[in-house]
Amino acid sequence: MMQRRAASATTARSIPPRSNIITTNNNNNSRTSHPSSSPNYIASKRTCLVLSPLILLLILWIYSTFQFLSVVVVVEPFSIRGAIISNGKNGTKRGDGEGRLVDILRRKFPTVATKKLLVGRSEHELPAVKMNDGVEPTENETNQHQQQQSSKTTQQKIVLISRNPKVVITSSARGNLGPPSVLNQNPPGTDWLKDRWQAASDMHGTAIAGSHWIEMDFTGVLNGKGTTGAIYVTKVVLDWETAFAKDYRIEGRIDRPTNGEGAGADEGWCVLYDGSLDNVNANTNNVRGGIGKNKERSYPHRHEEEYGQSPGVKEKLPLHIIHTIDWTTTDAADDVDESSQKCLTLRYLRLLVKKSAHPGWGVSLWEVDVYGRHDVVS
Secondary structure: HHHHHHHHHHHHHHOOOHHHHHEEEEOEEEEEHHHOOOOOOHHHHHHHHHHHHHHHHHHHHHHHHHHHHHHHHHHHHHHHOOOOOOOOOOOOOOOOHHHHHHHHHHHHOOOOOHHHHHHHOOOOOOOHHHOOOOOOOOOOOOHHHHHHHHHHHHHHHOEEEEOOOOOOOEEEEOOOOOOHHOOOOOOOOOOOOOOEOOOOOOOOEOOOOOOOEOOOOOOOOOOOOOOOOOEEEEEEEEEOOOOOOOOEEEEEOOOOOOOOOOOOOOOEEEEEEEEEHHHHHHHHHHHOOOOEEOOEEEEEEEEEEEOOOOOOOOOHHHHOEEEEOOOOOOHHHHHHHHHHHHHHOOOEEEEEEOOOOOOOOOOOEEEEEEEEEEEEEE
């Protein structure tokens, strides 16, 4: 009897509550199932899964619409107040309403794309607008942007100008090797006999007496502006052979040399660089980052580099001795005076060699490269 009661109690504990059981009778067979298995529950769950992303999309659409309407609310009142619309080209002034509008939009929508979309103006026009109270935008963002763009443009325009067949080269002497035109051939030659100019009278390199000059005429590269245009020189590279020089000048001028002041005369030429001062002040040049000075002018210090072996001599002498005179280095730009800066604007450039570094040898050059900008107003 006691065992039957215990079994009955165990059976009663294992039966779940009636409220959680669904029982169906069919042909005297009974089936018990959980509510989550009912068709209504499954259908409602599927509906939630379908509607959830739609609800999210609806929320995003409402948010976007609200943002758009907030812009319209800002734009419309200022349009009604009669803001003057101007593209800045016809001389009309922007109205106060537009100025405040643009300032608000700029602060709220800082991206360039948004500014273009809302106001319909180019990027460089927006920051120049004054607000209604007359306060300028912070430190004129437009000017800063234009200066940066101008600086980039200026840097991009500095090119190798001289290596062009339209640049005409003449010299004081034909010499015994290549003609003066080899000095700007493109690409530079490597033939020791044909691809360099030399102020010598024979294959022993015997110097032709006197000083010598090489003149470069840049009027052919001024795009038809030979009477008003000029070039602005930023750097000159002299590729000497082992018969090089240190005592020389680089000079420029705007007007064409005449019979009264020929290419060999000093009249009318403006000195860009004087190597004789560079030689005397070689030690003091480096004190100020490579700037050589006299009482009147400041010139950049030349940078020297050499390589190769000259086949014309037995002793160890370089095949190339390169002198680079650069007016764009930081120290040079700060120290070169105004008169020297004016000399850099020219149509004609002259290399005047006073004497060779090797007595008795005629000076010899592979290439003369002139870097700068085209079509500068003279």
